[in-house]
Amino acid sequence: MKLREIRDILDAELITGDANLDKEIKYVNAADLISDVLAYSTGPGALLITGIVHSQVIYAANTIELGAILFVRGKRPNEATLQLAVENHIPLLTTRYIMFETCGRLYQLGMRACIEKVKNDRGGK
């Protein structure tokens, strides 16, 4: 699914200027813990759905080469975090939908998670 479609489905706003909206997004991860973001990312180019808006999410995104970040619940990062995303070429979007709705709407249209479930009850991959 193209980033443009994701934006339109979720009535989201692109907040990092001139990002490439034709970018193809194949997988999604939704998490509010940075370690989970890192642990369950399976490859580059995924979309992260999160409520974390501080700069560490951008550094983490850079680390695992995320395709884009979508903030839920209408959250927006501060200017410094926004700039960091621009410098690292990571498109940022924000939607007013809550995380459940955001995930549900994308799932309904065929988007799938980076991993389906963990291996054990301690979060093992």
Added chain:
Amino acid sequence: MTGAGNNIPFYEMFHIDGGNFTNAGSISSQVKKILMRAGFSHGVIRRTSIATFEAEMNVICYANRGNISLFITSDSLKIVVEDEGVGIPDVNLAMKEGYSTASEKIHELGFGAGMGLSNIKNHTDGMILTSKIGQGTHLEFVISLEGKDKEKVAPLFAARG
């Protein structure tokens, strides 16, 4: 470069201030840039970056100060993390997925899931963790280099002179 033996083509050390979340994650970004410039494969860069990110966050979350050193040798990438701080009372327990002693502030920032050390273990080819209560923690991990990744080391050695 200082402190590098002749058998270590590349060495760089980064300092971390405990509790300073402002630039948390920036060191792993710098490490990643160095590895990208050297031309290592995507998988090697990704695994090293993830493990370094977690190690960096551990120092920021739990220690007073620390250093992260990157060594590139002929057959591996090695990261050594030394910090001064409270230390880890039970290393085996700390290694368990989901175990965490993180404060509320750390949780609010999206850390402290108890996945950090196991994330490091899962993304590297070897890891050693030792700690002294009230003094600090020593962590090192290696990512083995094979095939084409090994070939990227010689130019680094040449550049060092």
